[in-house]
Amino acid sequence: MMKSLIERLGLPHSHKSLHQATITGLPVELTSRLAEELGIDACVVAGWIGIAPEASLMTSAKGDAFCRLANLVDVLMSVLESDQAAATRWLTSPNIALGNVQPVSLLSTEVGGRAVRQVMLAIEYGLPV
Template identity: 40%
Template sequence: MHLAVVGGLPITLVADLARELGLPRSQLMKWVGGSFRFPHMSLRASEVFCRLVETLDSLLLLHEGDLDGALRWLTSPSKTLSFERPIDLIVTEPGTRAVMQAIHSLEYGLPV
């Protein structure tokens, strides 16, 4: 996976995920930070894409497969995250760690 990310993941993955989520591909591309003008994502966009997928997997577990609930949490300001939207934080590794910590806290019923 490391080599695929470094080389740039295929841009078609964004369109595929958007279709699976029932979202406009332009919305997903905005979150990832890439462009459909090129066949592969940049290193940064590839990393953000991977973080997004990892975060969505955790959220779907937390929300027992409820995609709407997972997306609502991902795109809504969170008190736990200083009223930032989790989707805006996953562009960095520290932001992703904070988001994942919030998800795990919710999962285990810890105060958040």
């Protein structure tokens, strides 16, 4: 069985440990690992969560946004059968169910992340959005 994206990125497994790591500051290098999973440039992923690629640690807010992105990409890659290009396209294409905005643009807040997740789950289970 293939490891989850969270495991492949080297993020802590438990919510408590991930919370503590996020508060302490996740390494910006994680954006490179996620970019590799998607087959895109690390600067693109860093831009999605609003961090400078030359920084060493993410703020807790940026780390939180990164974790939302990583969790969403994990689900997306599963639903899209590991199609990197399709996952990137879905993240960056305006989505009618999200008010014609790019899903990735909503991940900076928990509420936006939940909206994106709701659309993603509807797609995954064939439900109306």
